[in-house]
Amino acid sequence: MQRPPVLINGEMVDGASAAVSVFDIGFQRGYGCFEAMRSYGGKPFRIDHHLERLATSAANLQIDIGSVERIKQWCLSVAEPGDGVVRVFVTGGTDIKHPGTNSSIIVFMEPLPEMPDVFTLDIVEAPWHPDGRVSELTGAKTLSYGPNLAATISARSRGFDDAALVGVSGTVLEGPTFSLGWVKSDVVFTPSLDVNILESVTRTAVLEVADSNGIEVHEGSFPVADLLAADEVFVLSTVREVSPVVRVATTEFLPGPVTARLRAGFIELVRAE
Ligand SMILES: Cc1ncc(COP(=O)(O)O)c(C=O)c1O
Numbered sequence: 254m255q256r257p258p259v260l261i262n263g264e265m266v267d268g269a270s271a272a273v274s275v276f277d278i279g280f281q282r283g284y285g286c287f288e289a290m291r292s293y294g295g296k297p298f299r300i301d302h303h304l305e306r307l308a309t310s311a312a313n314l315q316i317d318i319g320s321v322e323r324i325k326q327w328c329l330s331v332a333e334p335g336d337g338v339v340r341v342f343v344t345g346g347t348d349i350k351h352p353g354t355n356s357s358i359i360v361f362m363e364p365l366p367e368m369p370d371v372f373t374l375d376i377v378e379a380p381w382h383p384d385g386r387v388s389e390l391t392g393a394k395t396l397s398y399g400p401n402l403a404a405t406i407s408a409r410s411r412g413f414d415d416a417a418l419v420g421v422s423g424t425v426l427e428g429p430t431f432s433l434g435w436v437k438s439d440v441v442f443t444p445s446l447d448v449n450i451l452e453s454v455t456r457t458a459v460l461e462v463a464d465s466n467g468i469e470v471h472e473g474s475f476p477v478a479d480l481l482a483a484d485e486v487f488v489l490s491t492v493r494e495v496s497p498v499v500r501v502a503t504t505e506f507l508p509g510p511v512t513a514r515l516r517a518g519f520i521e522l523v524r525a526e
Pocket residue numbers: 289427428429430431432450451452453454455456489490491492
């Protein structure tokens with residue numbers, strides 16, 4: 254497989270041989286954080302929002318990432334060739350007694366992964382999700398994505414593209430790597446940040462699109478029954494942008510007009526910025 258060149262702490266390394274230490278607690282314990290931003294024509298969309306989130310993640314984990322401006326310059330330099338996903342990983346470093354003191358910061362751009370145009374989601378219970386409870390990790394996009402990945406794999410094993418996560422309280426949360434929204438009687442519903450979903454950059458941008466298009470939005474804590482009773486369902490993420498969902502568990506949906514308006518508005522926003 255062709256690998257892109259990789260910046261490790263600002264030094265360009267050949268992708269095929271780029272490596273971090275097996276003693277790094279990012280690898281050993283999943284202690285670290287990451288970001289994924291989309292480069293459109295060489296310009297990462299909302300890079301500052303992504304890097305603010307990275308800084309929050311690192312601060313919550315007490316990892317010193319130094320100057321965010323320096324990381325920004327690394328991201329801009331790898332994004333230059335054009336379209337793709339710029340990935341930033343911050344490891345916990347190799348000093349288990351002082352986590353976060355000698356982190357590796359890894360930056361590279363990959364081609365966009367292949368994605369379906371429309372999604373099928375199975376409902377997967379996520380007892381590990383904070384679901385409104387607050388901890389040191391609230392708001393952090395950490396390297397500990399094992400439970401998210403396991404939810405995706407479990408949904409895929411049943412023939413779905415991915416999972417819609419539901420918390421112990423029965424609340425609809427998010428996908429393992431995306432946010433969720435749905436439409437009922439022309440009103441958009443989306444789980445609020447209070448249920449401790451990730452503060453998605455795409456979700457924030459799409460809420461702005463809804464606002465400027467006069468589309469009513471309700472953010473809150475909603476049961477699965479509300480999601481299943483929707484007229485339209487959609488996913489939101491850096492890679493997926495705004496994409497329709499055509500099945501949740503056994504309930505089918507058609508891609509609808511409100512999702513199409515949000516998608517078009519989002520693409521226009523990307524173009525304008
Ligand atoms: C758990 C989770 N929710 C939502 C998202 C969507 O966030 P963004 O729009 O910033 O890509 C992601 C992105 O990876 C995620 O991991």
